[in-house]
Amino acid sequence: MSYATQKLAEEKVFKDPVHRYIHVRDQVIWDLIGAREFQRLRRIKQLGTTYLVFHGAEHSRFNHSLGVYEVVRRIIDDIFTGRPEWDESERLVVLCAALLHDLGHGPFSHSFEHVFDLDHEKFTQAILLGDTEVNAILKRVAPEFPQHVSDVIAKTYGNKQAVSLISSQIDADRMDYLQRDAYFTGVSYGHFDMERILRVMRPREDQVVIKQSGMHAVEDYIMSRYQMYWQVYFHPVSRSAEVILTKALHRAKELSENGYKFAYEPRHFKTFFDRTFSLADYIALDEGIVMTYFQEWVHEEDEILADLCDRFVNRRLFQYIEFDPAKDYRKLSELEQLFKKAGINPAYYLVFDSSSDLPYDFYRPGEEGERVPIHLLMPNDELRELSRSSEIVEAISGKRRTDHKLYFPEDLLKDDTKKKAVKKQILQLLYGQA
Amino acid sequence: MSYATQKLAEEKVFKDPVHRYIHVRDQVIWDLIGAREFQRLRRIKQLGTTYLVFHGAEHSRFNHSLGVYEVVRRIIDDIFTGRPEWDESERLVVLCAALLHDLGHGPFSHSFEHVFDLDHEKFTQAILLGDTEVNAILKRVAPEFPQHVSDVIAKTYGNKQAVSLISSQIDADRMDYLQRDAYFTGVSYGHFDMERILRVMRPREDQVVIKQSGMHAVEDYIMSRYQMYWQVYFHPVSRSAEVILTKALHRAKELSENGYKFAYEPRHFKTFFDRTFSLADYIALDEGIVMTYFQEWVHEEDEILADLCDRFVNRRLFQYIEFDPAKDYRKLSELEQLFKKAGINPAYYLVFDSSSDLPYDFYRPGEEGERVPIHLLMPNDELRELSRSSEIVEAISGKRRTDHKLYFPEDLLKDDTKKKAVKKQILQLLYGQA
Amino acid sequence: MSYATQKLAEEKVFKDPVHRYIHVRDQVIWDLIGAREFQRLRRIKQLGTTYLVFHGAEHSRFNHSLGVYEVVRRIIDDIFTGRPEWDESERLVVLCAALLHDLGHGPFSHSFEHVFDLDHEKFTQAILLGDTEVNAILKRVAPEFPQHVSDVIAKTYGNKQAVSLISSQIDADRMDYLQRDAYFTGVSYGHFDMERILRVMRPREDQVVIKQSGMHAVEDYIMSRYQMYWQVYFHPVSRSAEVILTKALHRAKELSENGYKFAYEPRHFKTFFDRTFSLADYIALDEGIVMTYFQEWVHEEDEILADLCDRFVNRRLFQYIEFDPAKDYRKLSELEQLFKKAGINPAYYLVFDSSSDLPYDFYRPGEEGERVPIHLLMPNDELRELSRSSEIVEAISGKRRTDHKLYFPEDLLKDDTKKKAVKKQILQLLYGQA
Amino acid sequence: MSYATQKLAEEKVFKDPVHRYIHVRDQVIWDLIGAREFQRLRRIKQLGTTYLVFHGAEHSRFNHSLGVYEVVRRIIDDIFTGRPEWDESERLVVLCAALLHDLGHGPFSHSFEHVFDLDHEKFTQAILLGDTEVNAILKRVAPEFPQHVSDVIAKTYGNKQAVSLISSQIDADRMDYLQRDAYFTGVSYGHFDMERILRVMRPREDQVVIKQSGMHAVEDYIMSRYQMYWQVYFHPVSRSAEVILTKALHRAKELSENGYKFAYEPRHFKTFFDRTFSLADYIALDEGIVMTYFQEWVHEEDEILADLCDRFVNRRLFQYIEFDPAKDYRKLSELEQLFKKAGINPAYYLVFDSSSDLPYDFYRPGEEGERVPIHLLMPNDELRELSRSSEIVEAISGKRRTDHKLYFPEDLLKDDTKKKAVKKQILQLLYGQA
Incomplete structure (x- = not known):
């Protein structure tokens, strides 16, 4: 028996608070979980600094990676296997891609990548293809296998169904993290009926589509995502x-x-x-x-x-205020001047930060960041883009929402032992006339 | 208004996955949470190495400490306040003790204390009484307040109701950790009706008792504890x-x-x-x-x-086998000899480890580790020790259960590149004749 | 002590799967629950015929009525009491109105009222004011008390805060039934963070408003409502x-x-x-x-x-098809003729039915069914209508969605022992050319 | 294709609050669910009069019957199928027996059977074998099939694995009702890790056994059962x-x-x-x-x-007091005399009632109600009776617990408009000297 098809003598299960159990039967998957580059994900939090607001959010990317693997495994083993549109020989590459898709994340990825001009996606590929334990395991499957796994994650793989399962507007990655992050933070958003969605997923030509009967579950998922972005992630x-x-x-x-x-x-x-x-x-x-x-x-x-x-x-x-860069641009330079006067370096202590999200979008050819839309499989076997059937999704489709904040150390500004006057002026500018 | 009674302008709430919300109204509590010695608990896992088995168990002692505080707060504010047997002036000291009871835990406490011969309880007291931010906050309440908080945690405080809330066979500490550890590991044990238990707790002379109508909820709690010990903690x-x-x-x-x-x-x-x-x-x-x-x-x-x-x-x-020290003592020395022959240092690679628990006990005067039993408050206003009413609790009362294991590196022993014969002999001794 | 302020010797609690416990301290409430007209609600299902689709939905209006009472009780006792804008003397009348608001529902209300031209709201008032056990209890509070309770339910009561708690676009009635119906049907919709919403409700002049910080919880509630309508109720x-x-x-x-x-x-x-x-x-x-x-x-x-x-x-x-009355009107008369030919009485066997819902609306003066909108209480203490702050709510505001179906007995039409030709013609007309 | 193996064109699912979804693929099962004798179970509550205490307990035997079917289906389809010890040709008969095991229950079975000297088990068999829709469906499978289903339910069927799945100390019936009744009542007992138990069930000769690794989950199940009996059922x-x-x-x-x-x-x-x-x-x-x-x-x-x-x-x-028949026998006749004097017929108004349960028992040959014990499948492939491994189960094995109560109408006895003296005497006898 080849390594690719080798099964464990007895199925291994991990107790998981989100999916109850994570099931591993493939020797390859088991070996990958034991690889040091994968174990390293235990030491990187899934939500970076969020635990400083939601104290429960101390879970790691190791957790989430197992979860994505399990969601993909259920889709394939429980729903896709045996359907003519699905090529079962893609199973292992997708499972590996699911498990390993976040392998390149570093500590507090967002900040770290920003400061050092790095890209975690490139590191994921470097770990898959470089001199690592993970690479050694993947190569045992086939010499070209590490590259295939990397291609699925990079969305350049030939089989687009495989890509869709990991990266699309309704993929295993999102379905796991919305539920998992909701569970660990304890917020009541993030719930949707994943079991229902899995049951109505169908492989279809170059994508994964959703049977129309599952439309409301998908609406619920999109709303969950929206709420999690604004309530938790941002x-x-x-x-x-x-x-x-x-x-x-x-x-x-x-x-x-x-x-x-x-x-x-x-x-x-x-x-x-x-x-x-x-x-x-x-x-x-x-x-x-x-x-x-x-x-x-x-x-x-x-x-x-x-x-x-x-x-x-x-x-x-730092404290923060709402800040509209279009309207308040002049105020920012004024504040920078005052900060300098007050002896507080604005390059470190006066920070403008924006968050922005597009909850769902249909296909807009030629536009930046074009997305594969979610398609419903209608009873007459035709496909229909989601927002054409769902009024709620239509209402938010393509609507980008952005939030701008200006951050500053209120404690320093309220410390009136020195530069009292200029600090008072700053506070007035920030909070409005008192 | 004194610092001790100072309230926040607006109540602060923390979203908590176990208790839904944690409520803070007291300025003292708010300040303590912000103290650096308390924030440090975010960097110490509640369950040490357990996350290597239950991957969800990545939660910190910070989490748990907030939880214990909240449980005590609910008991006092929702149940005890206004009852003549309860001295409301004890409220703040108990809340502080609840919040701070684990302050002295170090990294991977169990191992660390063992190797360096330390005692986290002494460190808790050192932090409460030493030159720390926590101490400075407590001293603002009253000069003797840090000592009082320390006494409650050390169980030497005069008011035994206060002590009982934090340390007894049914205290806020256990009620929080059983539920919290069950939540984060995802196991189905650890559930009991805490809301019911809180509602039937009553202050009574020098202890906290349970109204008889809550007996079954307490049974359930004791069984949860039993299951968590053997399924998770050990x-x-x-x-x-x-x-x-x-x-x-x-x-x-x-x-x-x-x-x-x-x-x-x-x-x-x-x-x-x-x-x-x-x-x-x-x-x-x-x-x-x-x-x-x-x-x-x-x-x-x-x-x-x-x-x-x-x-x-x-x-x-390491792998492990069951090991009965009484019966197999001779085997251990034999194994040590063979390990040495095989070039594997038994002082580091052959480790005997025991875990032991006593799920519940009534009072046995003069015995080691004597415990205050749980008392039921009967309808006729008398007290009755729990195991006299509950057949299930009686059945397990005072029964210590111990588990012995012998740990060793199976991978080294199966590496047959050298010392093959002696390693084979070791494996036969460990696993029985093949 | 007057009957209105009389408390039970010991608080009574009902175990409730949705709100955990329902707490009763007022003698009046306890007596009302025991009245035969209230006990009768145990024999009327909350969701009528829905149990024939969602087998778990066998819960009664008794269940729901206790739930609405409990939600109002928590709002008043935990949030409103002590605030200057809230008149505590309204407490009892609102609690009674919450408990009794569905008293006049008959068996399978919708159908029954339709056939016999009845109105359950009038019966609620008749039971409150007529010769009933409920009326006798309410009169013990004060002679005019039954009328006051009736006025709150009928929305004609002077204190509009009282009315709002029971009947508004975010009231205790809806908050209970969405969660309760989700629980008993088992669907994953219907979840929202009620505890959060309760905490941000504020009495304010002639309404109940929501602090802006709770906006996302309210969005979630409105989406839950939308999903429950289309997934369960319709x-x-x-x-x-x-x-x-x-x-x-x-x-x-x-x-x-x-x-x-x-x-x-x-x-x-x-x-x-x-x-x-x-x-x-x-x-x-x-x-x-x-x-x-x-x-x-x-x-x-x-x-x-x-x-x-x-x-x-x-x-x-009966089976059903989508049916657009505007477009397919002619088809309906054609079908009626064919049903008669087939010997199937269309008056009983060919039924057009519509469901329609308006998920949220702001105030549109002078329009039919005008609604009091939900107002957010902004940090600057101004009020702002919800859809002006929430993009999601704005997207669905005032958008009525209607669903039309045509029902018929497919089994009779497929029974080809007689009138085979005309039945075939009917089926073709219903399902399109085969 | 024969009727026995006929599958639905598309799997049907029922939303179930306990098992999430109930899956039906077999045409026979689908037809049985539609039979009028099965639909009748919607009109019989699972827990009889319990809804008068736990208002959520309004669920029907229809609910529970679907649940037992689903549990058995999961055991067979997910765990047993493919194992050499399991005879797959038994699948359909066990599924039918699971679905139909409660078919003979009448309204408020316990009382009804008692008064009219009936036996619901005989009615189950009469419906299976008599002139009913259910019988007609079962006969289409094979002429002897109704009798086989009846034999499985009556425990006389040859294949004891089949019998065990429905009736044993750890069967699908109990596993469904414990969870379901806990869910609808809202109590926190009744939770155990069924998914874990299912995963460790193994067919083995003439029984179904549990892999040793699942022992703690079984302990938890037995404790749940114990709590549900005393907290809910009795x-x-x-x-x-x-x-x-x-x-x-x-x-x-x-x-x-x-x-x-x-x-x-x-x-x-x-x-x-x-x-x-x-x-x-x-x-x-x-x-x-x-x-x-x-x-x-x-x-x-x-x-x-x-x-x-x-x-x-x-x-x-009626009110009640504890009543020990051994000790208080004389008091009962005294009370009967006094009731007669007071003009209250003791045959209807003074009722002695006992409840009794044996949480678990091992095999005691020759004793009344002998039970098949739960066997653990040890790693060495031997079987071991549960209480020999589990200290907790051992502690309660074979310990029957009984509760005796005496019921009476306190309201009539406190109505002092007539026979005041004798009623006072009765109350003193019931409640002890005041």
Whole structure:
């Protein structure tokens, strides 16, 4: 028997709070879960800084990755297998892609990638194709197998049904994370009837479609997604933490470039500061390491670095106001001037941040970020784009919503031991005339 | 208005997956939550190594501490307030004790305390009474207030109702952790009707008793506890991880004492190795830091340290067999000899471990670990010890259950590139004649 | 102590699957629950014929009425009490109105009211004000108290906050039934964070408003409502059962008017057939009684009555097709002619039925069914109509959705033992050319 | 294709709140669900009078029967199919037996069977084998098939694995009703990890055994069962309602035998009073019909019948005290004498009632009610009786618990308008010296 088809002597199950159990029968999947690059995902939180607002959100990407695998496994094994439109030989590559799709995420990905100009998707591919335990396992299946898994994740794979299961407007990735993040945060959004959606998914030519009878379950899923974005993922307080984290990393980088002598040397970051890092350097990072540095840097001589690290470690966050960049642009430069006068460096302490989401979109050829729409499979066997059947989805289709905030350290501004007058002026500008 | 009675302008709520919401109205509680020693609990997992078996169990002691606070708050504010047997002036000290009862826990407490001969309860008290942000906040209430909080946690406080709420056979601590650990692991044990139990709790002389009508809910709670101990807390695989962790710390300590030159210096551990640590040294530790060292030590020259760290970080755990120390004592020495012959150091690679629990006990005067029993408040206003009313509780009262396991690295023993014969002999001894 | 303020010696609690516990402290409430007119609600299903589609939906209006009471009680006792805008002397009248608002519902209300031209709201008032146990209890509070309760339910009461709690676009009635009906049917819609909504409700002049921070919870509630309407309440199969029930009652009435001699005399219905019924006659009815007649009437000589009753009792329902009355009007008369030719009475066997819902609306002065909109209480203390803040709500505001179906007995039409040709013609007209 | 193997064109699913979905693929099962004898189960409550205590418990035996079918279907289709020890040709007979095992239940079975000396199990068999729609469907499978289904239910079937799935100490019947009754009542007992138990069930010779790794899940199930019996099924208040119901039926029977002229003739009961009933008479009964009579009989001239019916319909129940028949036997005759003196007929108004349960038992050869024990399948492939492995189960094995109560109308005894002295004496005897 080939490695690709090798089954475990006895099925293994993982107790999972979201899907009850995660079932593993394939030796390949079992081996991948044990690989060190996959175990590393235990040390990277699924929701970055969100745990500073929703204290339950301490779950890792390891959790979520197992979940996505399980959702795809159920779709294939319970729904697709045996249908003529589905090519069963694609099963293993999709399961591997599901399990490994987040492999390249680094610590606090969003901030980290931003500061060091990295891209976690490229790292996912580097781990799949580079000198790693994961690669060794995948190669045992077939020499070209690592590339296939990588292609599914990169959406360049030939079989678009395979791609759709992992990346589309209704894919296993989203279905897992909406439910999982709702479970761990404890919010009441994020519930939808996934079992129903799975039962009405059908492989069909170059996509995965939804039987019309499942339309309302899909509406519910889209609304869940919308609520989770605005209630959890874009929560202004966790964005405050992210802003501080980003600025602290920026400061460390800047100090390093300027030859600052760290009391606690940034050994793990050095190759990122000077962009000489290897894949191994990247894999060696995790959130515990970042936090270790931040805790030490609280004692650095550089006041900005020490303060920002202290803020992040001990959750002393920035305050924020709504801020419309179109309307209030002038105010921003005015504030920057006043911050300087007050002795507070605006490059680190006055931060404009936007979040934006498009809950659903149909196909708009030629537009940026064009998306494959969700298609309903009608009783007469035709396909119909979702927003043409659903009034609720139509109502929000293509409507991008954006939220702008301006972040600042209210505590420093209210500390009136010095520069009292200018600080008062700043506060008036921020909060309006008192 | 005094600090002790100061209320927030608007009640703060934390979304909590177990209790739905955690409510904070007292300024003191709000300030304590923001203290750095309390925020540090976010970096210490509630269940240590259990997440290596139940991947959902990544929640921190911060989570649990808020939960215990909320349970006590509900008992006092919803049930006790206004009853003549309850002294409302005890409210704040109990709330603080509930919130802070786990403050002294270090990273992977069990292993850490064992290797370095520490006691988290003493650290809790040191943090309450020492030079800390928590202490400063408590002192603002009253100079003797930190000591009172410490006494409640240490069970030496005069008002035994206060003590009972935090530490008894049916206290807020247990009620929170059973439910919380069940929620995050996803197991179906751990459910009981806490709302019902809270409603039937009554302050009564020097204890907290349960109205007889709630007896079945209490039975259910005791059974939940029993199941959680054997299904989750004593799970043999998470004990395997703990065994490895303990041995790795032992090795590092031993190496340090023997003057070994670490490639990655154990800066954070040094004062623990030579027992010169300060309170600040202890507070500076957390699980991210321990993991940072372990990941670096995978590359140490010392093979034992490197191997044990690799096992822990990448979840390459020891296997185990049932082992009856009374019956199999001779076998253990035999195995130790054979391990040495095979070139595997038994001090690190052959580990005997026991877990033991007493699900419930009535009062046995003079015996070790004597416990305050649970008393039912009968309709005629008399008290009756629980096991005298409940057949199920009677059946398990005072019955200690113990589980013994012997842990070893099966992978090394099955590696037959060298010492094949002696390893085969070991495996036969461990697993019985093949 | 007056009856109005009399408390039970010990609080009574009802175990409720939706709200966990329902708490009763007021003697008046306790007495009302025991009144025979209230106990009668146990014999009337909350969702009429829906249990024939969702088998779990067997819960009664008794269940729901307790739930609405509990929601109002929590709003008042946990949120409103103590706020200057809230007049605590209104508490009891609102609690009574919440508990009793559905008192006048008859068996399978919708069909029954339609056939006999009744109005359950008038019966609610008749029971409150007439010679009943409920009235006797309310009068003990004060002579004018029954009228006040009736006014709150009829929305004519002076205090509009009181009215709003029971009848508005976000009231306790809806919040209970959405959750309760979701729970008993088992659908995954119907979930929203009621606890959150309750916490942000505020009494304000002549309405109840929602703090802006709760906007997303309200969006979720409106979406839940939308889904429940289309997935559960308007389910075409339960409407099929309702159509049959209505037609069976019609037939019995018509037969009675025509002097038909029933084998099983319609004793309980007679005064409704000839419109001489008393309040006592109405109260005497329930769904068990209706079913008793239907089961007996299966054996009546009149074939139409016997067949319709058999269909309802044994769930042999009509089939249906989408039917656009504007476009297909001509087809309907054609079908009626063909049904007659086929010997199937179209008055009973060809039924057009519409369902229609308006998920949310803002205030449109002068329009039919004008509604009080939901107002958000902004941080600056101004009020803002919900759809002006919520894009999702704006998208569906004022959009009425209607569903038209045509019901018919497919089994009779497919029975080709006689009139085969005309039946084939009918089926072709219904389903399109085969 | 034969009828036995005929599949539906598309799988049908029922939304079920306990098992999420109930799946039907077999034409035979689909036809049985539509049979009128099965639809009749919608009109019989699963828990009889329990809804008068737990208002959510309004669910029917129809609900439960679908649930048992689904549990058996999952065991067979997901776990047993393909295992050599399991004979797949038994599948359909077990599914039918699961679905139909409660077919013979009448209205308020317990009381009804007691008064009229009936046995619902005999009726189940009569419906399976008699002239019914269910029988016609089963006969289409094979002439002997109805008898086989009947044998499985009666436990006389040759294949004991088949019998075990429906009737044993851990069968699909119990697993469904514990969870279902917990769900509808809303109590927190009744939860156990059924999915886990199903996964470890194994067919083995003449029984179904449980892999040892599932032992704790089974312990949890046994504890759930214990709690549900004492918290829900034997609740003293629902037994009060049952006592009244039984006595009312007794009275009606006695009156009928004595030639009493009913204002509302007991047409549906007559053949039961004189024991001339047919199967059709029995099938025609349901709880709506019983309630219809009771509501009418409230107006009967016979005061006892009228009063008992009023008590049942309007929930005016008897009070109760603990009563030890061994110790208090003399008191009972004394009370009977005093009741007579007080003009209250003790045959109807002073009722002794016992409930008794044996939570688990191992095999005790030759003893009454001998039970097949639960066997664990050990890793070495041997079987071991559960209580030999589980300390908790051992602790309660074979321990029968009994509860005795004495019921009486406290309201009549406290009505001091006449016979004041003797009533006072009765109350003193019941409640002890005041």
